[in-house]
Amino acid sequence: MNREQPKKAVLAVDDDPKSLKLLVDVLTLEGYRVITAQSGKDALEQIELEKPGLVLLDIMMPEMDGMETLKRIKAFDQDIPVAMVTAVWDEDEAKRAFEAGAYEYITKPVDIEYLKLAVLVKLFSEK
Numbered sequence: 001m002n003r004e005q006p007k008k009a010v011l012a013v014d015d016d017p018k019s020l021k022l023l024v025d026v027l028t029l030e031g032y033r034v035i036t037a038q039s040g041k042d043a044l045e046q047i048e049l050e051k052p053g054l055v056l057l058d059i060m061m062p063e064m065d066g067m068e069t070l071k072r073i074k075a076f077d078q079d080i081p082v083a084m085v086t087a088v089w090d091e092d093e094a095k096r097a098f099e100a101g102a103y104e105y106i107t108k109p110v111d112i113e114y115l116k117l118a119v120l121v122k123l124f125s126e127k
């Protein structure tokens with residue numbers, strides 16, 4: 001695709017290494033700089049350090065789950081776009097995620113083309 005890539009990284013967060021690798025592979029191929037975290041705590045550290053342009057956040061994680069991580073991310077910086085990624089479609093959970101500031105709610109197995117668009121529209125709509 002003939003366009004400039006944004007400088008800011010995408011932070012992919014998932015406790016499952018296979019799911020994480022899929023996100024990294026897809027987005028790296030698209031030309032994005034991708035950083036990773038395997039827990040909510042790790043994600044919050046990466047956000048402070050790297051100031052990513054967008055976060056893809058797994059919901060089901062041990063200790064701090066994605067919903068709690070989302071709330072903490074938004075408390076730290078409400079402008080960071082966060083897309084939730086979940087194994088189970090749950091409309092109530094989706095509503096809670098949107099209320100807490102998520103902009104997307106993507107179900108696994110992730111539709112690759114949808115994922116690319118969800119990242120693209122958000123990163124390139126940022127000023």
Ligand SMILES: [Mg+2]
Nearest residue numbers: 015058060061
């Ligand atoms: Mg998980």
